[in-house]
Every structure is written in structure tokens, then in C-alpha cells.
Amino acid sequence: MESYDRRGFLIRIWRWAGGLVAAAGAWTTWDVLRANGAGAGARVRTVAPDEVPSVGVLEVREMKGYLTRQDGEVVALWWKCPHLGCKVPWCDSSGQFECPCHGSVFNRIGEYRRGPAPRGMDSYAVAVENGELVVDTGEVTLGDPPGNETLDEPTTGPECLGSEGG
Ligand code: FES
Structure with a gap:
């Protein structure tokens, strides 16, 4: 009985720690990729x-x-x-x-x-x-819709996204 309680406690701790790691990862990803707010009007x-x-x-x-x-x-x-x-x-x-x-x-x-x-x-x-x-x-x-490229400037080398470009 005692060992069952200890096991349940450890499982809860691991779940809590996993949730914390997932939340930290999500926050970091959002913080890096977010657009840093809209045009603030300044x-x-x-x-x-x-x-x-x-x-x-x-x-x-x-x-x-x-x-x-x-x-x-x-x-x-x-x-x-x-x-x-x-x-x-x-x-x-x-x-x-x-x-x-x-x-x-x-x-x-x-x-x-x-x-x-x-x-x-x-x-x-x-x-x-x-x-x-x-x-x-x-x-x-707002930017123009697709199909309106006017700049005649081909790419100059490899893309940063990789060969498929996402
Ligand atoms: S946010 Fe840029 S392609 Fe989706």
C-alpha cells in the first residue's frame, strides 16, 4: 500500500514536471517567432x-x-x-x-x-x-495579392528555409 502511494506520487511529480517543460518550450517558441505586436502606431x-x-x-x-x-x-x-x-x-x-x-x-x-x-x-x-x-x-x-511581383530580382543563392522551402 505504501509503495503504491509512493508510485502514484512519483507519477504525479513526473507529469507535473513534463507539463512544466512543455509550457516552457511553448513559451520559448512563441517568444522567438511572434511578430512582436502589431504596428503600434508610433x-x-x-x-x-x-x-x-x-x-x-x-x-x-x-x-x-x-x-x-x-x-x-x-x-x-x-x-x-x-x-x-x-x-x-x-x-x-x-x-x-x-x-x-x-x-x-x-x-x-x-x-x-x-x-x-x-x-x-x-x-x-x-x-x-x-x-x-x-x-x-x-x-x-497591405501587400499586393499573389501574382503581382514587379521586382526583377532572382534569388542570389541557397534559401535559408532549405530546398523545399517549407
Ligand atoms: S506565418 Fe509566415 S508562412 Fe505562416
């Missing part, structure tokens, strides 16, 4: 216009997004995936955005390439004030 001062690259992108954590150029104009992209909201990282080797959650892929200016996302990446309004780019994270323009 106006974010970033960099001087000539610091924005036309090859590759500049990540600006304060605006939760990236700056790049299209035909000389600055484009400010929100890093939140238009599928289910994960943060979409830039892949240096392929020269495109690749979402690690379900494999949506976007070109350098956020236009849709493939995957379950319903549209391209959303963008913020951007203006120049006193020699600095100010991004308005409260003014979001």
Missing part, C-alpha cells in the same frame, strides 16, 4: 535616407521591420508575416524574405513569391523629416 525615427541599401535590407528593430529601396524610393516593410503573424527574417544568401513558420517567401520589397500567405508583406508610410526617415507604424498599407 512614429519611429530611423536613419538618413542615404543609409538605406538598394541591395539587401536594413533591419530596424524599433519599427519592427526593414528598410530597402525600389527605383530609388525608400520602402519600409513590417516584418509581420501576412499569413499568421510570425516575424519574417531576411535571408542573406537567397536575397529574399523567408518565413520560418509555414514557408511563405517574399522578394526584397516584400512582394509575394510563394507559400500560404494571402498577400505580400505590409508596408509603413515613411517620410523625411530633418534629414531622417520617420516611419509611421500606424499607417500600414
Whole structure:
């Protein structure tokens, strides 16, 4: 009887510890992949216009997004995936955005390439004030639907997602 009670106690402890480990894992995964909130509406001062690259992108954590150029104009992209909201990282080797959650892929200016996302990446309004780019994270323009890629910029190398791309 005593050994049965001890066994039941140990089983409860193991279940409790397993639940704790599962909860910690879920929290860590959510914390890493979440989009860090919606465009909060803040106006974010970033960099001087000539610091924005036309090859590759500049990540600006304060605006939760990236700056790049299209035909000389600055484009400010929100890093939140238009599928289910994960943060979409830039892949240096392929020269495109690749979402690690379900494999949506976007070109350098956020236009849709493939995957379950319903549209391209959303963008913020951007203006120049006193020699600095100010991004308005409260003014979001939705990305275009699939089939509207205008940027003629093929991938530059291997994808970060792997050969199948999710
Ligand atoms: S959240 Fe990006 S593809 Fe699903």
C-alpha cells in the first residue's frame, strides 16, 4: 500500500514536471517567432535616407521591420508575416524574405513569391523629416495579392528555409 502511494506520487511529480517543460518550450517558441505586436502606431525615427541599401535590407528593430529601396524610393516593410503573424527574417544568401513558420517567401520589397500567405508583406508610410526617415507604424498599407511581383530580382543563392522551402 505504501509503495503504491509512493508510485502514484512519483507519477504525479513526473507529469507535473513534463507539463512544466512543455509550457516552457511553448513559451520559448512563441517568444522567438511572434511578430512582436502589431504596428503600434508610433512614429519611429530611423536613419538618413542615404543609409538605406538598394541591395539587401536594413533591419530596424524599433519599427519592427526593414528598410530597402525600389527605383530609388525608400520602402519600409513590417516584418509581420501576412499569413499568421510570425516575424519574417531576411535571408542573406537567397536575397529574399523567408518565413520560418509555414514557408511563405517574399522578394526584397516584400512582394509575394510563394507559400500560404494571402498577400505580400505590409508596408509603413515613411517620410523625411530633418534629414531622417520617420516611419509611421500606424499607417500600414497591405501587400499586393499573389501574382503581382514587379521586382526583377532572382534569388542570389541557397534559401535559408532549405530546398523545399517549407
Ligand atoms: S506565418 Fe509566415 S508562412 Fe505562416
